[in-house]
Every structure is written in C-alpha cells, then in structure tokens.
Amino acid sequence: MYILAVDLGGTQIRAARCTPDGRMEGRVAIPTLAAYGPEVVLDRIRQAIRNVWPVGGEPVAALALSAPGPVDAHRGIVRFTPNIPGWKDVPLRDLMAETFRVPTFLANDANLAALGEFRFGAGRGVQDLIYLTISTGIGGGIIIDGRLYEGGQGLGGEVGHMVVEPSGPPCGCGGYGCLEAVASGTAIAREARAALEGGTASLLGHMVDNPEAITAREVAEAAAQGDNLSRRIYARAGFYVGLALVSLMYLFNPALFIIGGSVANAGALLFDPIGQTVRERAQRVYWENISIVPAALGDDVVLLGALALALERIG
C-alpha cells in the first residue's frame, strides 16, 4: 500500500511514493512553471503524481497534497498562493480526486511540516507542540492532542503573522510588525543591508561586493566570526521569536516548540536570545516544563507531513 505525497512550491513540485512507516521511493522534483498560469500548474501536479504512481499495480491508499499560502483545509481549497500567479480559490483537493479517484487530502505546507516533525521527527511522543519554520518567510503549525489543528475555519496556525511589534515594518500580508516582518531571513537581510548602507562598520562589508547580495546566511557567517552588527541582528530576531513564543505559551501551554527553516541553522545565535526572552518575559510555570528544540527533519519534512496527514485521516 502506498500513499503519494506531493509538495507544491513556487518553483518546484516535489512528489514521492511513501509507505506508512515513512519510507520514500521514487522521489521526483519537476519545475512548477508557475508563470504559465493556473491550468499549466494543475497539469504539472498531475504529471508529478503520474511520475510516482506505482507501476506494479500496488494499491494507492491516498493522495496527500501540500500547498503554500492559506489553505481552506475544511473545503480543500487553496485560497491564494503568494508565489503562483493567478491562483485564487482553487479547489485543488477535489480536482485531483476527480483525476485520480483515490481519497485526497490537502493542507498548508508549514502545517504539514509540523505534522511531519510530530510523527517522524523532533516531536515524536509529544502530544501538544508548536512548530515554526523560519526562512524567507515564517510559517508554522500547531499540534493539539496529537492532531493537526487548522483553526475554526481551516485557516489557522499562521504563527508568522502574529503581531509582535505594532510599530514595526510592513509585512507582505498587508499588516505591520508581524513576526515574519521582523524575524524572517528576509527581515534579517534587510536589517543588515540598511545598517551597511547607513555606514555601520561590519565584516559583512568585506564579505559581499554589494549589500544587495546579503542574505541571512552571510549575516550568520559574519556573526559566527564575531561581527557585532550581525550578532545584534540575530539577537533582535531571536528576541521577537521569543516574544511570539511567550504569547503562544500563554495561549496553548504546549510541551514543546520545534524551530526549523534555514534561519534556524544559525543555532545558538538564534536559540540563545529566544530562550533568554522566554525566561525573562513569561511566568515560570509556563516555561519550566517546556523544551525549545531545532527541527530534526530536512528537506523532506513537508512530504513526510503530507504522509502523516493521510495516515491520520484514513486511520
């Protein structure tokens, strides 16, 4: 028995044939061709699924789909996606179920990554956890009582848009001072560029020809070499992540936070100020029984999460 997992991204569609114990076979990645419009992208998804369909006639128990951006999980609709032009209220779940005639499930990619870590990664054995992924943007997912929590109307778990700085910079969502706007890789790079352009002395100035080339990765490298500006920028990002965790502790009182994404690769540079902020700002009863750990799974976390979703739903 196989479950086919598909991860729709802005540039690539990844898919794999999975067994219930988390083994993956025949992994493929094909270009999304987002610029060619919604119909082409739908055909590319079908193509990816056909590429991983078992040829020996083994049964396919389910199709599990991941999409970026807000997904109406209850109705199986992709509300919109920031990186695929023209996608608005696409009933992706039912379209694929029609073509392939197997039980089909759909969820947001960060929500699925949370489920992947819960079932196969750093969250194994913990029933209540919150996962954050910090890279270009900030996404996340919430596991309550061993199940993915998608909110009352299916659009919940968007930790990246909690407001942590009311007078903060504009966010891609239209708001201001969202966690994503002040602590994502994009925000870290923006801060570094602004400081360099403002004349702040920094190793970063010697690492790149042009401030525009700076990413969060260069800032982490400079910080690792002792660069003050870069350390301050990571400390500030960690402070804001810590504030979000404080609010999440008071609301969800979870046993575990898992933090993944490329920015989390900076390790102590990010995790130390997170831990410090939490201990300084939240009451002890909220943080004394909590762990804050890095994600355990790599690039396949979303595919594994899609598999976990299908397993949860087909029982």
Next chain:
Amino acid sequence: MYILAVDLGGTQIRAARCTPDGRMEGRVAIPTLAAYGPEVVLDRIRQAIRNVWPVGGEPVAALALSAPGPVDAHRGIVRFTPNIPGWKDVPLRDLMAETFRVPTFLANDANLAALGEFRFGAGRGVQDLIYLTISTGIGGGIIIDGRLYEGGQGLGGEVGHMVVEPSGPPCGCGGYGCLEAVASGTAIAREARAALEGGTASLLGHMVDNPEAITAREVAEAAAQGDNLSRRIYARAGFYVGLALVSLMYLFNPALFIIGGSVANAGALLFDPIGQTVRERAQRVYWENISIVPAALGDDVVLLGALALALERIG
C-alpha cells in the same frame, strides 16, 4: 438533579444550585476572608457549598468550581491566585471531592466565563470562539470545536498575557507590554492619571477631586461627553485589543469573538477601534467571516460557565 456551581474570588465566594437548563436557585455570596489564610478559605468554600446543597434530598450530580489565576485543569490544582495570599498549588478539586463525594470539576474563572457565553450567552450555536473579559485585568477563554480548550498542560487560554507592545509598561505577571498591561481598566486609568498629572487638559480634571480617584469608568464617561484625552485613551486600548485579535485570528481562525467585562461596557468607544484595527491589519480572508460582539451574560457568567463545564464533563 442539581449541579452546584462555586465561584471563588478574592473578596467573595459565590455559589448556586443549578439545573441542567441553566436555572439557578438559592444563590449565595459569602466573604472569602482571604487574609485569614488558605485553610480558612477552604472552609469558606465548603460553607458556601453547604449553603446551596439541596435540603430535600435531590441528587447532586456534580460540583463545579471556579478559581482565579492559573489553574492546572488536568490535575485540578490552583497553581496560585493573585488575590488570595498563601495559595500555591492547592489541589482544590480533590479536596472538595473528598469532602462532598460527588464528581468535582475545576477551571479558571475566565475560561469558565467563555464556556458560559458559549453555552448560554452570545456564543450559542457557534463552535469556535474566543472570549475576552476586560476589567481590572484581562482574561479569556478559547472554545475549539464546541469544547473549552485549556492548553496542552492545562494552563492555556491566557489571552491577557499575549505580548502586544514589546517596549510597553510592566505587567503584574512580570512581563512587559502584555495586553493586560496596556488595555485593561487599570491601564486605562493609569494613562488618564499620568496625562492629568502631566498637565493635559481634560474634562476628567473636573470630574474627580484627585487624579488617584480616576477609574476606567470615569474615562468612559468623559469620552462620552466628547473629552479628547479620554477618547484617545480608549482608542489606544481598542487598538491593542484589535492587535491581539489579529494574532488570535491567524492562530485560531475563529468564527466569533465575544468581549465582556466592565471596560467593554464603553461600547463603540472600545469596539470601533477594535474593528478598525482588525480590518486594517489582518488579511480580509481572516476577518470577513468573523463577528466581534459584546458579552450577553452578566454577573452570573462564571457560575453558568461552571455549570456548562460540569454538563460537558458528565455528558
């Protein structure tokens, strides 16, 4: 069949004999005598229960207890209470169950108020809602899928300690810029006093002999008479409540917010800036299907919530 509901407060213990349809009989309120120490308070609670115990021999199906401050709902323990000296990790649920030998339930008072509004008030028929009570402090409760959500370790739903202003004033919890620290009645009164003492012209100066006498109520009255300072202070409190609602929308994507407590009696003065902030700061898909309404129940909301908890638990 009766359910006995008890609401432990810092100054009063209220209790009533309830029928499953929400009718209350023999309501009593006796002084808590908090200053006399934990053992006396426990005896006062027993006294309140005996006062409402049915004398005709009708069966008592359950005892439902409310306590202020963080309650470990899973283990039935009052962690601590801000207004009752000496209470630390009191196993209130089991102590009362031992004395009265009926199924006994315990929860935080604001959590129970949420449940009361859900079952008997403004939230009837809605399965996913968040309740806030804004008075001296700010508490709240979260209903997910028709049930009270108490967090992974039983201490969740504390909306008053979400951080909404990182550089904000200190909060009673030890943190800074919590919603409670910037939008509670206490915060509203503090802002007004500070402005008067700083020489800001305001009707408030004519309403009280001494700035120390100002409460949120006087600020609301002055605002209703067109006082600019008072209107600005309520607008700012509403802005912060709105920011908290934005974060809650992204996390829980609920269908309804219910806002109660004495400060919410200010009506449009508070609700208008809340609505405006939500529409300006959150994506449309998050607020277009949401209602923000005043609480419907009065002083008995916590007792009704305790009744609702018992009904939920005994099926």
